[in-house]
Amino acid sequence: LPAAGALALAGLLRWGRRCPAGAGLVLGGGLSNLYERVRHRRVYDYLRFPKVPGPLGRYVYNLADLAVFAGVGALLLSRRRR
Template identity: 40%
Template structure:
């Protein structure tokens, strides 16, 4: 492996570790310092912290699954997706920086939530936003990471599509 490739891998693993670390530290603090359903409000309670354990996936989907279906849908499929994402960012050396960063955020968030599900049996969620017309479910730092990564990928795809000429249209010179 060339020095450039080695430093690229180290940088990817460093950013990934920081991402996962921020998620796990925040969840650890919440697990130790908050009781279930305690609420700490900010901005006139539009942003609240409240410890909730999510036994399912996004918005508690699948929390009532049992046995092998639970393991397959909530552990195995996410593990395969995270491993594929990790392979993708390490093997695909021609990714632009924004795409690379976006996928690192998605993989890091996935690893953070998958780790919780495997080690703790559920994912610790603790943030909630309620601005009347905009309200979220309870979420965590890993969820924020995944959403920012997806948002950046969508913006990049939209900008790339806008930059490409429409089929059948002549390009002005």
Template identity: 40%
Template sequence: MRVFSIAALVAFLIDQISKYVVIHSMELARVGSIDVWPPLVNFRYGENRGINFGLFGDGSEVSRWFLIALGVVICAAVTFWMYRRRFDLWPQISAGLLVGGAMGNVVDRLYYGYVLDFLNNSCCGLRNPFVYNVADIFIFAGAIGLVLSTDDKKTGAKKPPKVPGKKRQ
């Protein structure tokens, strides 16, 4: 569980430091956009009051507190799951990335009232209007990592039941 905790802490810190540097130190909130490596990597200031792609982002306090509670519940459920069973290295890292990223966004909602987003990628003549942050990368990488690296031994193939008097071939 130490690996899980370290991965969560590292993901959380990288997310919060990246937001502070880009939004505050580089003053992205003031200038609105910075082209880093156009069109592949751009910084665009965004305030996400919803979830992915602004879903449920009506800006109400009810939505804000619901999303905070949802993030905390998901983090608690993943943490509880990790502590109940023994997992190998990759599931622990994946779960840690997911929890660290989710907690980074929860802290944003608590402190700012919304999630700070700043990353934007476009390519090949297609303009991407959406922005995201490092926490979102950790959340998706962690979720995909969990799907790919965990297997539930309970759901493995079952042996057919023995029928009395019949031999198996």
């Protein structure tokens, strides 16, 4: 697991120069989840949108995971543009 983390960090440092906002979202989301797991032994930053119609209103989302997902998307889009 530490080797995978080191590889992910090396990739972020390489791609982060092309899209610093994407790298910041990935690192921020990952560090947020890590902090909550170490401090509270669980993750607390959940979102729910009960007023949204359809199935989206029934789901609960983790805010940090959404940041990681958006950051990876931004990094992939910045890589495709070059």
